[in-house]
Amino acid sequence: MTDRIPEAVLFDLDGTLADTAPDLIAALERLRLELGLPAIETGPLRECVGRGAVAVLEGGLPELGPADREAFRARFLDDYQARCWEASRPFDGMPDFLDDLESLNIPWGVVTNKLERFARPVMERAGWSGRMGCLVAGDTVTQPKPAPEPVLAACSALGVDPARAVFIGDDERDVIAGRAAGTRTVAALWGYIAEPDRVDAWGADAIAEAPGVLTALLELRCPRAAV
Template sequence: MSVRAAPTARFPRLALFDLDGTLLDSAPDMAATVNRMRATRGRGPMPLEELRPHVSRGARAMSAAAFPELGGEVPPETIREFLDAYELELGRSGAPFDGVEELLRAIEDDGARWGIVTNKPEYLARQLLPMLGWQERCAILIGGDTLAQRKPHPLPLTHAAAVLDVEVEDCVYVGDDERDIAAARAAGMRSVVALWGYRLPHEVPTEWGGDLMAETPIDLHRADRWPR
């Protein structure tokens, strides 16, 4: 009697990723951005490690951290100033996290696809792709202003799956922020918590409800380690 070989594990047909804090260590670019703003006000630089936990929260949170006298009330003109300064620093110091490039190659070699769903404005995220050599490889890019809703709403994830004609059951979303995992759960999509990313000291990722906790991108290099 012949013995049937066990099926080889494969990557999800569509792996979707957050950008800042998941694929890309953009904290150095963000620190350069707020320090441009601080310099115009005659202030010294903010240490990178002080800003790093706020990066995944976006321009408003980073501006609030850089200028605590605002009391968390960041006016629209300060957000605009941040985005304009960030565009000048875009891709100058940041880089993919160790193991990310090998992870994306492994997904591609398996015949699967990957894409990016971020809350970063689309025009900024799109400028990064050629800098990283990803413009021909990324199957879809959804920014925070691409659609009527942004994460933690599930629409960006369900839209990405629909555009690429992939069932949500065949997708996995990887992100480092609680909003990422909430969006995946609301979309009916499995999720991976990227523990290597950015988060504040009081945050407890084990309480977010993700399907898998990954310490580094290397943990995801093997298809059999992804949630099923």
């Protein structure tokens, strides 16, 4: 992918760094139960997670109109915040990749459109809050992704020239934001992608099928990879 080792790596959160869909979907299922609504097929809701709570509620409460869904939004979010890391997990291979970055003293951070009140507890409960170099959330900046502002803010927080950073994400907005900020970009195929066959059109510098290929893709020469 590159002829130089990145000086920092940035990640989207939901669908890239961690599989957070199970806890969001569980909160939706509890809300449906509370409202006396029958169970629904939740598989398709995974693709809604990257687009936020409004999309999850729209997909998970099709019986209700927009005004009614909005009326239950705060209840849904409060429940999710309290239980945001019960079934959520890092994607397979991601812990090893983070270890590889840290073994090379490459800082990493998170750039997410998730509000900080939800993103920070996820990072804390995952055990990452003391390891990440920065967290730029959807309400940390005035213009979230696909605007470049959050990516630029993360690079500034890490003290890295955007041209020396890599941004990894599972949504086209991640690629747009990274390219506009001047970083190299990697599209994460393991995430919440509705149309995987369209990822080529995003214009990312590289496409990764799983976290386990990232160390080789970025040409990192770390002790673990050499074993």
